[in-house]
Amino acid sequence: MTSINPTCVDCGLNTCEQVDGQRPAFCPTNGFSLEENAQLKALLDEDQNRRIIQSAAHSAHVGHRQKLSHLEETILFAEGIGAKKIGIAACISLAAEARAATRVMRKRGFEVVGAICKAGCITFGDLAVPFDERGADAVLCNPIYQAQLLNEEETDLNVVIGLCAGHDALFLKHADAPCTILAVKDFKFDHNSVRALRYGDESGILERLLEE
Ligand code: SF4
Numbered sequence: 420m421t422s423i424n425p426t427c428v429d430c431g432l433n434t435c436e437q438v439d440g441q442r443p444a445f446c447p448t449n450g451f452s453l454e455e456n457a458q459l460k461a462l463l464d465e466d467q468n469r470r471i472i473q474s475a476a477h478s479a480h481v482g483h484r485q486k487l488s489h490l491e492e493t494i495l496f497a498e499g500i501g502a503k504k505i506g507i508a509a510c511i512s513l514a515a516e517a518r519a520a521t522r523v524m525r526k527r528g529f530e531v532v533g534a535i536c537k538a539g540c541i542t543f544g545d546l547a548v549p550f551d552e553r554g555a556d557a558v559l560c561n562p563i564y565q566a567q568l569l570n571e572e573e574t575d576l577n578v579v580i581g582l583c584a585g586h587d588a589l590f591l592k593h594a595d596a597p598c599t600i601l602a603v604k605d606f607k608f609d610h611n612s613v614r615a616l617r618y619g620d621e622s623g624i625l626e627r628l629l630e631e
Contacts, residue, residue, distance in 0.1 A: 452551060471597060474499025490520065493601050494527055498575050500597075506526065507533040508565045508590050510604060512616030514583035532572045534565035534584060538594040566593035581610060 423429070425445045435441030435448055442448055463472055474496050479520055483490035495552040497505060505524055509517035514535060521531045537558045544555030562582060566589075567575055584604065591598055605612040607622070615624045 420453065467597070469486065470500045489550060489601060490523065493578060493599060494524065497524075497529065497578075498527070500576065502529065502575035504530045504532065504572065504574045504576075506569030506572055506577040506594075506596065507531060508562070508569060508577055508579050508594070508598075509533060509535055510560075510581040510586075511535050511537050513602065513604075513610075516602065517580050520578065532566040532569065532574065536560040536562065536565060536582065539564040560586045560592035562588075563593050566590050566595075570595045571574065 425443070427447070430443055430446070432441070432443060434442055435446070462468060477499055478492050478495040481487065481495060482489075487495070507517050507520060515530070517535070519535055522532060524531045537560060539561045541561050541564075542559050543550035543557050543559055544557060547560065548559065550557060558630050560583065570593075574596045577594050577596050579587060579590065579598055579600045580602045581604045585605075587600075602610050603612045604610060607616070607624075608614040615622065618625055
């Protein structure tokens with residue numbers, strides 16, 4: 420096995436929740452200089468960052484305390500940053516859920532525009548992407564075009580609904596506005612991707628992957 424330099428994912432203490440907590444030797448907070456601290460505070464204090472960090476702190480806290488759904492937490496967050504126009508980037512397989520989110524957000528006073536992953540109708544054949552049983556005429560998901568559509572709309576906040584792994588990477592890379600994830604794709608678990616990460620889940624996926 421390759422040796423690794425431990426980082427936060429190897430920690431298990433997670434004492435960074437306390438300012439005076441005991442930390443492992445490899446904790447990045449140990450080497451956090453006063454200068455770096457000042458630079459980071461200045462960055463967090465920049466206008467948009469400050470609004471996002473303040474609103475996220477509030478919506479996450481309220482969400483936790485009141486056991487809000489992620490939809491409700493997302494709306495609270497969007498209201499907190501003063502977003503007026505929301506862009507929804509959705510997978511076509513979750514188009515009904517995207518329409519439901521749109522109805523709710525419009526009712527809450529937001530202007531909502533959307534882009535579905537197949538918009539643009541670029542095919543496997545167009546890009547010479549090796550195609551599977553779907554054939555050369557099958558339409559590819561087009562996350563860059565989704566980002567371009569929402570960029571043209573000059574959205575204040577983008578909300579991602581169920582983009583597949585990788586498509587989301589391209590969308591997030593090319594979107595101008597801040598993005599938040601309302602739903603992730605999980606074909607097996609009805610889009611509750613955390614289930615596969617839990618030891619003892621009846622599917623046994625985690626244990627199987629660790630054994631292979
Ligand atoms: S910041 Fe430090 S205490 Fe927190 S998870 Fe990382 S290593 Fe652990």
